[in-house]
Amino acid sequence: xxxxxxxxxxxxxxxxxxxxxYPMLSVEEALAQVLAAFEPLPPERKPILEALGQVLAxxxxxxxxxxxxxxxxxxxxxxxxxxxxxxxxEHPCRLRVVADLAAGYVLNEPLQPGTAVRIMTGAPVPPGAxxxxxxxxxxxxxxxxxVSRPYPYHKNIRAAGEDVRAGQKVLPRGTVLRxxxxxxxxxxxxxxxxxxxxxxxAILSTGDExxxxxxxxxxxxxxxxxxxxxxxxxxxxxxxxxxxxxxxDDIADLTAKIRTGLEQGADLFLTSGGVSVGDFDVxxxxxxxxxxxxxxxxxxxxxxxxxxxxxxxxxxxxLPGNPVSAMIAxxxxxxxAILKMLGKTQLEKPTVEAVLLDEIKRxxxxxxxxxxxxxxxDGRYHARLTGDQGSGILLSMVLAQGLAIIPEDVDxxxxxxxxxxxxxxxPERG
Numbered sequence: 001x002x003x004x005x006x007x008x009x010x011x012x013x014x015x016x017x018x019x020x021x022y023p024m025l026s027v028e029e030a031l032a033q034v035l036a037a038f039e040p041l042p043p044e045r046k047p048i049l050e051a052l053g054q055v056l057a058x059x060x061x062x063x064x065x066x067x068x069x070x071x072x073x074x075x076x077x078x079x080x081x082x083x084x085x086x087x088x089x090e091h092p093c094r095l096r097v098v099a100d101l102a103a104g105y106v107l108n109e110p111l112q113p114g115t116a117v118r119i120m121t122g123a124p125v126p127p128g129a130x131x132x133x134x135x136x137x138x139x140x141x142x143x144x145x146x147v148s149r150p151y152p153y154h155k156n157i158r159a160a161g162e163d164v165r166a167g168q169k170v171l172p173r174g175t176v177l178r179x180x181x182x183x184x185x186x187x188x189x190x191x192x193x194x195x196x197x198x199x200x201x202a203i204l205s206t207g208d209e210x211x212x213x214x215x216x217x218x219x220x221x222x223x224x225x226x227x228x229x230x231x232x233x234x235x236x237x238x239x240x241x242x243x244x245x246x247x248x249d250d251i252a253d254l255t256a257k258i259r260t261g262l263e264q265g266a267d268l269f270l271t272s273g274g275v276s277v278g279d280f281d282v283x284x285x286x287x288x289x290x291x292x293x294x295x296x297x298x299x300x301x302x303x304x305x306x307x308x309x310x311x312x313x314x315x316x317x318x319l320p321g322n323p324v325s326a327m328i329a330x331x332x333x334x335x336x337a338i339l340k341m342l343g344k345t346q347l348e349k350p351t352v353e354a355v356l357l358d359e360i361k362r363x364x365x366x367x368x369x370x371x372x373x374x375x376x377x378d379g380r381y382h383a384r385l386t387g388d389q390g391s392g393i394l395l396s397m398v399l400a401q402g403l404a405i406i407p408e409d410v411d412x413x414x415x416x417x418x419x420x421x422x423x424x425x426x427p428e429r430g
Contacts, residue, residue, distance in 0.1 A: 024297045024304075026408075027332060027367055033294050034308055034333050037315045040343035041267065044197045048185045051177050053238050054195035055343035060171035065161035066187055069106075069124040074156045077138055077145055078117040078129035084151045092139070092146040101126065116145055125157055132156035164188075176344060196343035199268055201234045201334075202261030203227050204244040206254060206274040206283060207321060212246065225394060226272040226326045230319070233330050234270075239338045242266055249274070254286050258311055266314055267341060270334055273321030276305040283307055283318045291316070299408060301366045302391035303329040322391035328369050328403065331424070352402070354381035354421045360406060360413040367408050371400035372421060383421055401425050 025033070043057035072078065079095060087093040095116040101107050103122035111117060111128035119125065119132060131151040139146040164170055170188065171181060177193065185193055204227075211221045213228065224246055231241035242264050247254040254274070261269055274283035275296060284307050287293050293309035296318070302325035307318030317334055319326040336347040354374060362368060372383035386399035402421040406413065413419065 024299050025295050026299050030295060030298045030306065030308070031333060031336065034315070034317070034337055035340060035347070037310070038268075038337050038340045040196045041199055041341045042197060043194045045192050045194050048177075048182050048191060048193050051193045051195045052179070052182060054177055054193075054198065056171055056173050056175045056177065056193060057196050057343065058194040059169055059173050060185065060188065060190065060193075062164045062166055062168045062170050062188055064166050064189075066164040067158055067160060067162060070160050071103075071122050071124050071158050072119045072132045072156065073121065073158050074132050074134045075121050076119060076132045076134040076156065078111065078119045078125050078132050079147065079151065080111055080113060080128060081130040081151055081153050083114060084131075084133075084147050084149070087147045087149055089148045092148045094141070094144045094146060096144050099126075130154065130157075174343065174345065196341070199239045199338055199341040200242055200264065200266050201239045201338065202242040202244055202258075202264065202266035202269045203230050203234065204247055204254075204257055204261070204269070204271045206247045206249065206271055208249045210246050210273070225323050226319070226321070229323060229327055229394075230270055230272065230330055230334075233327065233335065234338065237335050237338050238342050239268075247271075249282055251282055251286060251289075254282055255290060258286065258290065258316075262312060262314060268334070268337060269311060269314060269316035270319060270330070271307075271316065272319045272326045275307040275318040275320060287311065287316060287318065299366045300332075301364065301368050303332070303369075304366065306333070308333075320391070323394045324371070324397055325391040327397055331403075331422075332369075349422045349424075351405075351420045351422050352381050353418055354383035354402075354404070356404065356413060356415055356417045356419055357382055357384040359415045360417075362406065362411055365408050368406035369403040369422070370406060371396040372402055372404045373399055374401045374421065381421065383419065397424075 083095055084093055095114060097118055098115045099107055100118045101123045102120050106124050107117060107126040111126050117126055117129065130153050132155065133147060133151055170184060175181060205224045209220060209222055210224050213223050227243055231243055234241040242261060244257045244261050247257045258269065271283050284293065284296055287307060287309045291309055291311040293307060296307040297304055298306045302322065303320055305320050306329050309316055319329045339347050370389055371386045373386055374381050374383055383404050386396045389396060402423045404419045404421050
């Protein structure tokens, strides 16, 4: 299928729009072009809590053993195993308690034969101690304890380096920092980590019909939902949104706002609206005038009008204006671009196979992404349409847990058919 490419020439101060043949791309072809424009962003050193969800840009080696000293795994008494060798219920051995040892303190004196140390969980075992007997297994008699059975070596003692050995590579570069990795960095004494920085994503809605979220409604106007849904998606996937507001259907206004995004150091532009074939769709014109355009239509529904190019070297994705189209196009193209800039390698959304509960009919040869709710029954997912599938029905996304993917060459699916569903959120389990 062939559509058109818009190019813009300036002559005598007048914008001339020329139309040239340009193929409509498949989802895979468009995604390949988008991803080819991005690389992991340069690293920066950040406090570890601020680095949650980011990707390590360095290998992390342990500078010491963890734990650094053998320590008690229980609250109890540290003993010499030889002292308990002959113990039995009928003839318990008696050991004199010579010290109390709390976590955070060290007892340097070796444990002498016939003695024991009262010790708390995490406290370093004193020299000579070979086992820890839990409190509940001990009978206390004044300053002595009675042990009624032999105890094996190292029972209830955590060895030095049991978790991590000095010099061990603990976290390789490319690791996504989850709470457990943040904890490990802290255990290693790392207050900061070198991570790929978060991409700055400039977000701009376009259209004379769009008004601010808090503006009084007027006939013919719609509130700016796209800036907020797209900004929320940017935040969700680890980027930093730069909200530029609303640009009118005016070349000068749109150009000025894009230049503002450039001044703020945007790594990616996201516009919504202004990319279809209407007379007032100016994003393609500005994109062609200020930079270059790679493509502007994709064989998918919703989301067919999708512009991609560069503005002064910065990639720009022109998302459709309808809110569902904008969100789905973001998931398919902007999300993996953001993840790649973050240094992540797993760019695809998880998918599951589901049984359709509705009949699907369609007439075009585009790939469809249908909003569905999911439930799990008898070990299988079942998918039901969330109602009207129009690209302006934002409630269809609110109710959706996934997007059922209908291939380009399938025009009819009866209820009971199996489809792949791209998960927006894993379903909650009760």
